[in-house]
Amino acid sequence: LAKVRNEAEVEEMEAAALYFLGPRDPALREFDPDNWIWLGGNDEAEEGTWVWNDGTPIEWFDTMPWRPPNPDNAARLNGGKITQKVLSISKWGQFDDSYDDWKRARAFACQCPGT
Numbered sequence: 827l828a829k830v831r832n833e834a835e836v837e838e839m840e841a842a843a844l845y846f847l848g849p850r851d852p853a854l855r856e857f858d859p860d861n862w863i864w865l866g867g868n869d870e871a872e873e874g875t876w877v878w879n880d881g882t883p884i885e886w887f888d889t890m891p892w893r894p895p896n897p898d899n900a901a902r903l904n905g906g907k908i909t910q911k912v913l914s915i916s917k918w919g920q921f922d923d924s925y926d927d928w929k930r931a932r933a934f935a936c937q938c939p940g941t
Contacts, residue, residue: 830890836919840916840918850917861917862922863934866880897923911923
């Protein structure tokens with residue numbers, strides 16, 4: 827899965843989301859899966875410690891352009907159970923700590939080796 831390491835790469839992923847998912851559609855709910863792409867970040871090994879799939883830390887996690895109120899784990903929506911463990915980016919270039927279950931599956935972005 828893809829890494830996003832700086833603001834320029836956020837813009838690249840936003841453009842990719844628009845290309846692969848189609849234009850922004852105001853008729854869709856904001857968190858509709860058709861508005862988001864899963865990236866290669868997660869905190870599955872340790873809650874709150876975000877890393878890329880290769881294990882390298884997400885160094886700019888605190889300054890990423892998050893979609894408010896994220897990152898929030900959405901525990902308030904799931905009876906206190908933390909279920910948001912993977913990183914997504916929207917067609918608007920905002921990040922979300924996304925669900926990792928098949929019911930909310932989203933498209934995903936891959937990164938070519940060596941990039």
